[in-house]
Amino acid sequence: MQKLSDIQIDELLKLIEGWKLANDKWLEKKYRFQDYLIGVEFVQKIANLSEELNHHPFISIDYKLVTIRLFSWRAKGITELDFELVKKYDEVYKELMP
Amino acid sequence: MQKLSDIQIDELLKLIEGWKLANDKWLEKKYRFQDYLIGVEFVQKIANLSEELNHHPFISIDYKLVTIRLFSWRAKGITELDFELVKKYDEVYKELMP
Numbered sequence: 001m002q003k004l005s006d007i008q009i010d011e012l013l014k015l016i017e018g019w020k021l022a023n024d025k026w027l028e029k030k031y032r033f034q035d036y037l038i039g040v041e042f043v044q045k046i047a048n049l050s051e052e053l054n055h056h057p058f059i060s061i062d063y064k065l066v067t068i069r070l071f072s073w074r075a076k077g078i079t080e081l082d083f084e085l086v087k088k089y090d091e092v093y094k095e096l097m098p
Numbered sequence: 099m100q101k102l103s104d105i106q107i108d109e110l111l112k113l114i115e116g117w118k119l120a121n122d123k124w125l126e127k128k129y130r131f132q133d134y135l136i137g138v139e140f141v142q143k144i145a146n147l148s149e150e151l152n153h154h155p156f157i158s159i160d161y162k163l164v165t166i167r168l169f170s171w172r173a174k175g176i177t178e179l180d181f182e183l184v185k186k187y188d189e190v191y192k193e194l195m196p
Contacts (some may be wrong), residue, residue: 022187048138050134060158062156
């Protein structure tokens with residue numbers, strides 16, 4: 001899968017909420033949770049998805065704030081797969097924090 | 099709980115493996131796993147422990163590398179509680195990666 005151009009990334013970012021290109025490198029979003037363990041459950045679900053697709057984002061848990069960073073190492077950039085995952089992660093969040 | 103002095107921290111660090119004082123601030127250890135989902139299970143267990151004790155470390159998952167950072171916000175430093183948790187985390191790791 002080829003990496004997307006900056007213009008393509010900008011266009012795709014307009015269609016989603018809360019995501020940005022951080023450090024000119026990775027797609028990043030900070031998810032906030034009302035409950036610590038719901039945030040941890042979110043991480044668990046994201047991790048299972050990542051393993052299925054063999055595409056693992058960087059994840060951090062800072063109490064009720066979970067940060068996700070996506071990057072495609074093989075393509076050395078952002079690919080369509082990253083944007084597909086963005087949507088899946090947002091869906092998981094919506095399920096847990098309706 | 100009062101924060102420990104630098105000398106106390108140095109002495110306690112000698113008794114444990116892989117932990118260091120990072121950025122002159124928090125206790126940090128990087129745990130490496132053979133399997134991504136075992137690392138995620140480790141995070142789940144650490145999180146449950148943290149919630150029970152109401153003392154939540156910073157956690158990051160970078161594929162098979164899990165980083166834990168401990169700090170006592172109320173004491174504005176490292177306390178005995180942090181060192182107690184260090185032992186518990188190492189035990190959990192030992193169970194998962196015998």
